[in-house]
Amino acid sequence: MELIRTGKVKEVYNDGDVLLFRFTDKISVFDKIIPNKIPDKGESLCRTSKFWFEKIKEERGIQSHFIECPSKTEMKVKKFRVNESGGSRIWINYLIPLEFVMRYYVAGTLMDRIKKGKIDFKELGFRSTPKIGDEMPEPLFEMTTKFEKTDRPLSFEEASQIGGISREEIYEIKETILNIDNIIARTISTRNLIHADGKKEFAMGEGRIPVVVDTFGTADEDRFWDREMFSNGKIVELSKESVRQYYRSSGYYDLLYSAREAGDKEPEITPLPEKIVKETSALYREMYSRLTGLKW
Known part of the structure; x- marks a missing residue:
């Protein structure tokens, strides 16, 4: 097999008519790969993803690229054309070069943008400045770039042009995401979890059906909170967000984004303390079981 792409988390191999994803134990935040590896992280992501791909097909007939998992850290998927410079409204079977985010609560970079005045909270439906953990009056659907150095929020017009998709197709993708997230929320509701937000990616398949x-x-793409603690006024992060919070509290996040906004050289990300590595490894194992209801 030929290695054709090395991402922040996965290695992608050409395996004839299909692709093989090999999930590593690497971890990244803020588009930076952390020097440490997190034991069992790759297996958790692979097995959790398999669970959701099978569930959305079974419950709603939603198409995905999933074929099978030859091992606990490998996944065979359908192959789609990748053109990093953009999509086309006449193509089929290509990866849409966008990331699609749905937010149900105020958290993370959304809170940052509200504080900096980059987003008017009134346009989100709030009467006063929200705080972290406030539920969105309506789910917030956002699109960002995928192949730029850092993810950049896009307007509908920019997303349509870069993705090679019509406004109607964007709404179709949005509706698909809402259906998927409904399945997630219903599935985890009995497992003391809240699904706060998440990211998804799509290809345009045969007949220009979103895939x-x-x-x-997973604990990488999505943000989950402990429901019982949330009801008691405390947010307990049960995703990669806990690692992001470490770098926020250490001051690295502020240094990084100050450099980005000024166009200066970005500071190298420092390794995680061993204690955080062990805690994060345990979290990924725990979240596989809590999300799927299956034993590790």
């Missing part, structure tokens, strides 16, 4: 690709519903 879910990459991975979703």
